[in-house]
Amino acid sequence: MLDIKLANNIGLNKSNVRFVMFKKSSNDKLTYIHSLEKSLHIISSVVFVLVCIAIIPSVTIFGSNMNNNWSFFGYRSFIVLTGSMTPEIGNLPGGFNVGDMIVVKFCSPEDVKIGDIITLNLGADNNGKTVYLTHRVVGILNSDNGISFITKGDNNELGDNPTPSAKLIGKKIFSIPKLGSVFQKIQQNFIIILIIVFALILIYVSYIYMVKKRKGGIENSRE
Numbered sequence: 001m002l003d004i005k006l007a008n009n010i011g012l013n014k015s016n017v018r019f020v021m022f023k024k025s026s027n028d029k030l031t032y033i034h035s036l037e038k039s040l041h042i043i044s045s046v047v048f049v050l051v052c053i054a055i056i057p058s059v060t061i062f063g064s065n066m067n068n069n070w071s072f073f074g075y076r077s078f079i080v081l082t083g084s085m086t087p088e089i090g091n092l093p094g095g096f097n098v099g100d101m102i103v104v105k106f107c108s109p110e111d112v113k114i115g116d117i118i119t120l121n122l123g124a125d126n127n128g129k130t131v132y133l134t135h136r137v138v139g140i141l142n143s144d145n146g147i148s149f150i151t152k153g154d155n156n157e158l159g160d161n162p163t164p165s166a167k168l169i170g171k172k173i174f175s176i177p178k179l180g181s182v183f184q185k186i187q188q189n190f191i192i193i194l195i196i197v198f199a200l201i202l203i204y205v206s207y208i209y210m211v212k213k214r215k216g217g218i219e220n221s222r223e
Contacts, residue, residue, distance in 0.1 A: 074106045076169065078119060078132055079180035084153025085117070085134065091154045092136065094172065099181035102134060103173050109147045109165035112137060117172040118149065120163050134172060135160060 080100045087095035094117050096102055104119045112118055114137050122131040138159055139150030149168070152159035 074170075075173075076104050076106075076119075078102050078104060078134065079184055080134075080175075082153075084156050085136070086155055088155060094136070095154050096175040097177065099184075100175045100177050101180040101183065102175045104134070104170040105173050106170040107168070109149075109168055112140065112149065112165075112168070112171065114138065114140060118151065119169040119172065120149070120151070120167045121169055122163070122167065132169070133160065133163075 080096050083098050085095045086097050116137045119134045125131050135151035135153050138152045141148040147165040148162040150162050
């Protein structure tokens with residue numbers, strides 16, 4: 001009643017009052033939609049960046065599973081499966097734990113020095129799966145047959161047998177704690193995760209479409 005009396009005092013009729021109230025309500029809805037769209041854009045941008053960050057180790061892991069000589073710009077990543085290089089008091093720096101991810105850079109045998117941590121391709125096991133060894137170099141042999149490396153796990157009492165340099169993959173550059181375990185889970189549940197991601201994308205696209213459609217309807221009503 002107060003709004004109608006006020007409208008009568010200033011020369012407005014009831015329909016004009018309703019139009020003013022509708023216009024204010026429409027503006028509020030548009031403001032809410034714009035704010036919601038802005039928030040969704042921020043969230044989607046953050047998710048996109050995180051996905052891009054995860055692509056590099058994902059690609060290197062899945063690629064290396066398909067091709068033993070595959071690399072990403074000369075780098076490969078491996079998941080630590082044993083505790084032979086677990087850091088302990090008194091050990092040399094550079095160790096890593098089970099479940100960590102290590103990043104290895106391709107190099108030539110001449111670039112390897114005693115004390116470096118290197119990854120070697122030991123060939124296939126009884127199941128036909130390639131076995132990799134990442135240990136510290138404790139000796140380098142030069143013979144008529146070429147260079148061979150003697151390696152040893154920091155937590156192992158005995159060293160490994162000499163390995164020809166032809167088995168060399170590269171030198172360990174750095175490790176990322178626990179990331180290997182995460183990617184193991186991804187590998188084990190890859191199809192399920194792919195379905196979930198695809199479903200989330202569909203939900204997101206559908207929601208954006210509904211928001212834009214609703215926004216267009218409100219703008220048409222204003223006109």
